Amino acid sequence: MSEEKKYTFPGKQVDVVWDERLCIHIAECGRSTGDLFVGGRQPWCRPDLVEAEEVIDVVERCPSGALTCDAKQTGYKESPGQDNAVTVSCNGPYFMRGDLDIEGAPGDMPGVAFRVALCRCGYSGNKPFCDNSHEKSGFRDYGAVGEKGEGLTSRGGTLAIKPLQDGPLSLTGNITLETGSGRIAWHGTRVALCRCGASENKPFCDGSHVAAGFKSDG
Numbered sequence: 776m777s778e779e780k781k782y783t784f785p786g787k788q789v790d791v792v793w794d795e796r797l798c799i800h801i802a803e804c805g806r807s808t809g810d811l812f813v814g815g816r817q818p819w820c821r822p823d824l825v826e827a828e829e830v831i832d833v834v835e836r837c838p839s840g841a842l843t844c845d846a847k848q849t850g851y852k853e854s855p856g857q858d859n860a861v862t863v864s865c866n867g868p869y870f871m872r873g874d875l876d877i878e879g880a881p882g883d884m885p886g887v888a889f890r891v892a893l894c895r896c897g898y899s900g901n902k903p904f905c906d907n908s909h910e911k912s913g914f915r916d917y918g919a920v921g922e923k924g925e926g927l928t929s930r931g932g933t934l935a936i937k938p939l940q941d942g943p944l945s946l947t948g949n950i951t952l953e954t955g956s957g958r959i960a961w962h963g964t965r966v967a968l969c970r971c972g973a974s975e976n977k978p979f980c981d982g983s984h985v986a987a988g989f990k991s992d993g
């Protein structure tokens with residue numbers, strides 16, 4: 776069953792929904808062991824071949840929010856982890872996890888309330904989401920983070936993400952930044968993250984989007 780670019784794979788206890796608009800083919804699903812997702816099989820996803828817990832576990836690995844579960848019969852509802860974490864990935868997007876509130880995100884993308892990949896190269900045709908344009912554009916940044924931030928006095932809570940017009944991603948809330956190599960690097964409650972790809976102080980915005988002529992709608 777499909778509606779626009781969303782596809783539902785029904786199961787007796789759990790339906791799996793795949794949102795093509797968000798998928799950047801990281802393959803956490805395809806590489807998972809077991810029979811839930813098998814590339815080349817029709818249908819590719821068969822929720823009834825594994826336990827409902829396994830379906831939920833694999834689906835929640837999806838870092839872009841493209842996969843979600845609809846498990847009304849089990850009472851399952853996805854919930855955020857303890858911290859709001861932003862990974863500055865190597866040559867790719869920001870992977871964010873937590874209690875996410877992305878301004879302007881379509882209401883029919885439930886996955887991005889918990890997991891999302893946001894563009895930081897400036898080239899996505901689906902901003903603020905990553906669409907893998909970083910690969911063609913040759914974007915290069917290993918995801919180092921040079922600052923430590925002011926620290927945190929509490930954890931969790933909502934992370935408000937505001938994509939500023941022709942400017943950076945403005946984040947407000949309890950935030951942890953992780954480098955592309957996996958180091959927990961920065962803690963704070965407010966940050967402007969570069970999304971034009973031009974900052975000399977990545978991942979932080981240094982105002983370079985102005986000289987770069989960055990257009991967030993382009």
Ligand code: FES
Pocket residue numbers: 867868869893894895896897898899900904905906907908909910
């Ligand atoms: S970081 Fe993936 S399209 Fe920009």
